[in-house]
Amino acid sequence: QVQLVESGGGLVQAGGSLRLSCAASGRTFSLNAMAWFRQAPGKKRGLVAAVNWKGDDTSYADSVKGRFTISRDNALNTMSLQMTTLKPEDTAVYYCAASNSREVVTYAPFYTYWGQGTQVTVSS
Numbered sequence: 001q002v003q004l005v006e007s008g009g010g011l012v013q014a015g016g017s018l019r020l021s022c023a024a025s026g027r028t029f030s031l032n033a034m035a036w037f038r039q040a041p042g043k044k045r046g047l048v049a050a051v052n053w054k055g056d057d058t059s060y061a062d063s064v065k066g067r068f069t070i071s072r073d074n075a076l077n078t079m080s081l082q083m084t085t086l087k088p089e090d091t092a093v094y095y096c097a098a099s100n101s102r103e104v105v106t107y108a109p110f111y112t113y114w115g116q117g118t119q120v121t122v123s124s
Contacts, residue, residue: 001026002112002113002119003025003026004022004023004096004097005022005023005024005025005073005089005096005115005116006022006028006094006095006116006118007021008020008021008073009094009118009120010119010121011121011123012123013122014086015086015124016086017079017083017085018086018116018120020036020083020096020120021079022034022036022075022079022080022096024078024079025072028074028077029074030097031102032053032099032100033051033052033053033101033103033104034050034097034098034099035047035050035070035096035099036049036079036081036095036098037045037094037097038090038092038094038120040089041118043122047107047117048060048068048081049070050067050070050105051079052103052104053102055071056113057071058104059106063089066084067085067086068081068082068083069081073094081094083120086120089122090098090122091120093118093119093120094118094119095116098111098113099111100112
């Protein structure tokens with residue numbers, strides 16, 4: 001059974017940092033683009049950051065550029081999102097996703113595999 005499992009969410013004060021991790025099991029995603037999406041209450045799920053299969057091409061939402069960093073370790077079948085200078089508007093459920101594409105894709109419909117999500121809450 002293919003699974004993506006997120007971890008690392010929690011409650012943090014504004015200006016703080018968190019590191020999210022996504023562990024894949026059931027198959028390797030070393031040839032797949034992966035991404036982090038987030039969904040806040042009452043809002044649509046949107047892309048936070050995406051990375052290609054090699055880890056040398058990335059894309060970020062404008063709202064997180066310069067604050068978040070996506071990375072992956074294909075040997076461990078994991079992906080991470082380092083989040084710094086967190087703001088209350090970053091509060092959301094964060095989802096790990098894997099695409100059937102090798103290159104960066106920014107649209108949710110291109111992602112086939114999804115985790116269950118991890119809550120990130122940033123207090124002001």
